[in-house]
Amino acid sequence: MTVFNLARRNIQKDVQQYLLYFYPMVCSIIIYFTFVSLQYNRQIIGAAGMLDKIEPAFAASSIFLLIFAAFFIWYSNAFFMRKRKKEIALYTLFGFPKKKVAQLLFCENILLGIAAIIIGILAGAFLSKLFAMLLVKLMGFFLSLNSRYLSKLQFRQSLCFPSSFCSPPLITIGSSTGLPCFSF
Numbered sequence: 001m002t003v004f005n006l007a008r009r010n011i012q013k014d015v016q017q018y019l020l021y022f023y024p025m026v027c028s029i030i031i032y033f034t035f036v037s038l039q040y041n042r043q044i045i046g047a048a049g050m051l052d053k054i055e056p057a058f059a060a061s062s063i064f065l066l067i068f069a070a071f072f073i074w075y076s077n078a079f080f081m082r083k084r085k086k087e088i089a090l091y092t093l094f095g096f097p098k099k100k101v102a103q104l105l106f107c108e109n110i111l112l113g114i115a116a117i118i119i120g121i122l123a124g125a126f127l128s129k130l131f132a133m134l135l136v137k138l139m140g141f142f143l144s145l146n147s148r149y150l151s152k153l154q155f156r157q158s159l160c161f162p163s164s165f166c167s168p169p170l171i172t173i174g175s176s177t178g179l180p181c182f183s184f
Contacts (some may be wrong), residue, residue, distance in 0.1 A: 003100060007107040021080040022112055028069040029120025030127060036062055037128035043133060044139075077109070 001009075011018050038044060039058035081088075091101045 003107050007104055007111060010104075017080075017083070018108075018112060020083075021076055022116060025073055025074040025112065025116035026120045028072055030067050030124045032062075032065055033124025034128040034131050035065055037124070038132060038135065039129045041132055043044060044135060077098060079122060080104075117161070130134060 039055075041060055045055065045058075088101060088105075091104070092098065096104075
């Protein structure tokens with residue numbers, strides 16, 4: 001059985017356990033996607049009339065939100081790995097080399113991360129439109145919102161979050177298996 005098949009089987013076998021890790025990832029993506037979609041919506045920024053002051057604030061907030069989301073995902077991953085210490089010990093007891101255990105954990109994280117990115121972007125696209133309409137109504141503007149900015153936003157989202165999903169597993173795997181962090 002390959003590491004990928006074992007990772008997929010582990011996820012299917014213990015869905016409840018993995019959902020505790022999966023939900024924070026999806027929520028982080030939805031929140032980031034919604035916020036950044038407002039940042040790229042030229043109609044809302046233009047209607048606010050303070051383009052030079054709002055754009056830098058959105059950019060700084062976006063970076064802060066990305067750092068917070070990465071920390072949140074890292075913390076969720078660390079919590080998830082602490083709950084799985086006995087399972088990791090059993091793999092080692094059954095004769096799995098530490099490198100294979102690390103590859104298994106990394107593969108599980110990548111599978112969950114890809115699924116979370118897909119679901120988060122789809123849900124975020126819907127919710128960002130909803131929040132944009134709510135914001136326009138609260139600001140008292142009469143705009144017909146379009147979705148031309150989504151392709152640039154989806155591209156940025158798909159580049160930012162894989163790094164957020166890959167770095168915590170590498171750090172946690174290195175500390176939980178005794179392996180140096182980037183030794184695959």
